[in-house]
């Protein structure tokens with residue numbers, strides 16, 4: 001980091017003033033001290049020698065003072081460097097509570113380095129906290145299906161079990177295994193998306209056709225719950241990673257299906273305005289509270305923990321959606337009220353090009 005011109009001028013003026021003050025002090029000491037020394041020694045040198053000795057003494061005093069001051073300053077300097085090194089060692093060992101307290105007079109020169117080290121410790125500490133929360137969430141999510149699998153596997157061993165009960169237990173084990181596998185799939189997907197190494201191949205295609213095919217592919221699910229599906233799609237050409245966007249619509253639609261009671265309605269809309277595509281996925285389902293709305297995009301967040309814990313997902317679907325939309329330079333928002341349904345709005349920047357396919 002380079003110091004500003006004004007700071008450099010100020011520094012130079014201060015050094016010159018300090019040097020002049022030291023020189024004055026040394027001259028004064030030599031001026032008053034030498035006659036006293038001569039009288040002590042009983043010597044009376046000629047004017048030429050007096051001048052020569054005076055100059056030599058002032059010079060030696062000046063060099064001595066400057067040397068003493070700079071060695072004192074470099075000792076303080078070393079002290080601060082030691083503090084910085086010690087902090088770095090502690091950070092390397094995982095102690096992120098480090099905070100260097102700089103002496104006032106060192107703040108100018110080393111202040112930036114020290115505040116960077118302090119900032120690094122704070123940020124690493126936050127990362128470490130996130131890592132621990134992540135591990136505890138993953139363990140928790142894995143634990144509940146595993147406990148259920150263990151319990152029902154043990155129950156199946158009982159010889160007096162009716163064939164119907166056995167079949168029911170096996171079906172539960174199957175569903176819980178699927179849930180485990182989905183958690184692992186979603187975790188891998190999210191980690192890969194966040195690693196920045198995920199393949200990202202943008203092509204130009206018809207967004208309305210993609211939405212329609214996702215709705216059709218999910219038909220068995222929404223028919224099973226007797227949901228009304230209303231689709232209003234303008235023809236829109238977009239440039240995006242087709243597979244990733246498909247994942248977005250699948251996640252939003254399966255949430256709408258999952259959180260809407262039988263007989264409800266789901267509306268999928270697509271329009272283009274001011275160079276942006278607007279996709280809405282609206283349902284007449286259970287809705288979200290204000291508090292839930294603020295957290296739904298966080299990893300592992302589930303509004304109703306008790307209910308979804310039994311048959312629901314892992315709370316990763318919307319984090320994946322948000323990440324993908326962000327990768328495309330778009331935005332996602334949610335409007336909802338408890339009991340009145342939910343609307344997810346996705347906005348994507350558009351490029352006016354002919355579709356690749």
Ligand SMILES: Nc1ncnc2c1ncn2[C@@H]1O[C@H](COP(=O)(O)OP(=O)(O)OP(=O)(O)O)[C@@H](O)[C@H]1O
Pocket residue numbers: 186251255256259283285286287288296301302303304308312313314315316317318319341342
């Ligand atoms: N359409 C919706 N209506 C009401 N609540 C919703 C809706 N979509 C999401 N939510 C709430 O947001 C939470 C997070 O959704 P998300 O899709 O991330 O996780 P999930 O559906 O529980 O699990 P996953 O998608 O990983 O299988 C859900 O658990 C639910 O509480």
Ligand SMILES: [Mg+2]
Pocket residue numbers: 251254255313316317318
């Ligand atoms: Mg989901």
